[in-house]
Amino acid sequence: MTPLLSPQADALATAMDDLLAILNRTADLVAAGDAVEFAGLEDEATALCNAVVQLPPQEARSFLPRLEDVLAALERLETVVRKANELTQGKATVGRAAAAYRRAEDPDVG
Structure with a gap:
């Protein structure tokens, strides 16, 4: 019973x-x-967690499932951002390599 x-x-x-x-x-x-703009997410998460700590112990304990869900969502977001960054960096590396190759082939390009 909740x-x-x-x-x-x-x-x-x-x-x-x-x-x-x-x-x-x-x-x-x-x-x-x-x-995506991430401004404010960390501050909001921190403020909410700090507010939970200020509650009476019985009420604060009732937030454990929500806190676990928020933690899991933050971990998922971190994983997705890391993967997106890896993909973006990989594309940039390929683009730079192709441009360098073109310059080596034809010094008048780039």
Whole structure:
């Protein structure tokens, strides 16, 4: 049985659920190759986690599943961003190698 939350904890639960949705949507966008602005995500996640610590212990414990979900979403986002960066760097390397090859072939190019 889920304990009843205070109005403060209920609002915090809603904000944390919203953050989770944002993290998942952001990971989906990055995976699709879209450019994404990350400004504010870390600050929001930190503020919400700090707010959980300020709750009475019983209410704070009820946030454990949400915190685990947020952590999993952050880990997924990190993985997707790393993969996107690797793909982008790989394309840049191929482009630079092709340009260098063209210059070596024809000094008047590039």
